[in-house]
Amino acid sequence: MAERYSSFAPGGTAWVLQRVTAAVLVVLLAFHFFLLHFVNHAADVTAADTMARMENVGYFLTMVLFLVAGAFHGLNGVYNALVNQGLSGSRKRVVFWLLTVAGVALVAQGTYVALAMAGWI
Amino acid sequence: MSQSYNRGLIEDFGRWREFSAGMWAWIFHKFTGWMLIGYLFTHIAVLSSFLAGPEAYTDTIQGLEGLLLIRMLEVGLLAVAVFHILNGIRLLLVDLGIGLDSQDKSFYASLILTGIITVASVPTFLDGFGGVLG
Numbered sequence: 001m002a003e004r005y006s007s008f009a010p011g012g013t014a015w016v017l018q019r020v021t022a023a024v025l026v027v028l029l030a031f032h033f034f035l036l037h038f039v040n041h042a043a044d045v046t047a048a049d050t051m052a053r054m055e056n057v058g059y060f061l062t063m064v065l066f067l068v069a070g071a072f073h074g075l076n077g078v079y080n081a082l083v084n085q086g087l088s089g090s091r092k093r094v095v096f097w098l099l100t101v102a103g104v105a106l107v108a109q110g111t112y113v114a115l116a117m118a119g120w121i
Numbered sequence: 122m123s124q125s126y127n128r129g130l131i132e133d134f135g136r137w138r139e140f141s142a143g144m145w146a147w148i149f150h151k152f153t154g155w156m157l158i159g160y161l162f163t164h165i166a167v168l169s170s171f172l173a174g175p176e177a178y179t180d181t182i183q184g185l186e187g188l189l190l191i192r193m194l195e196v197g198l199l200a201v202a203v204f205h206i207l208n209g210i211r212l213l214l215v216d217l218g219i220g221l222d223s224q225d226k227s228f229y230a231s232l233i234l235t236g237i238i239t240v241a242s243v244p245t246f247l248d249g250f251g252g253v254l255g
Contacts, residue, residue: 019216022209029202037242042195043186043249047175067165074158081151102162110165117171 021073028066054117067110075099142225146208153205196246200239207231
């Protein structure tokens with residue numbers, strides 16, 4: 001077995017989740033770009049189109065999954081990049097909680113907006 | 122097969138002249154990742170204009186799309202996202218033990234494919250542009 005180097009401790013929960021969310025995001029990011037730039041042009045987007053898409057429960061759930069996966073993958077990636085740069089001790093704990101709060105706030109805000117777009121709140 | 126890779130102090134960006142293909146892939150992945158998570162926060166902020174009413178949302182989106190700068194940034198975002206996706210697939214495969222010996226070639230392939238997809242997408246991103254230059 002080759003000696004391995006990675007930004008993450010292999011086998012840990014965060015390591016696995018980073019890869020699981022990566023696999024999810026490969027599909028959803030490509031889908032999102034394709035739908036909103038190639039099928040529908042971004043310049044032609046109107047609130048009515050967005051509301052019609054978001055009223056579909058499957059689309060709504062897919063977008064919320066996309067947001068959760070993106071927020072986790074991105075912020076966990078930032079955290080690990082900072083740890084790679086030597087972040088440690090109390091500063092590491094502060095950054096961890098700052099990123100966690102930012103992620104929860106991002107998902108909460110995005111879900112709230114999606115619920116409003118769907119007309120459910 | 123036993124083989125070890127001595128990466129040295131890879132976190133030292135000052136050593137960039139010594140970087141190999143795999144190191145550049147690592148740096149590009151990190152750089153594009155920072156841009157994507159930064160964009161995600163911006164994206165949700167823009168979409169939140171819906172909370173001010175459907176008209177405010179439509180005006181915000183179409184107002185932004187009327188700026189050439191935004192259209193160009195969107196092409197840049199596509200390039201960043203495509204590279205991150207392709208290199209991410211490369212990393213997932215390497216994690217699974219596939220293609221480690223040709224990881225430099227798959228990095229170059231990711232770059233070339235990103236370039237082709239980005240250039241081919243420019244007409245789509247500029248389609249219908251009738252806004253202002255700036």
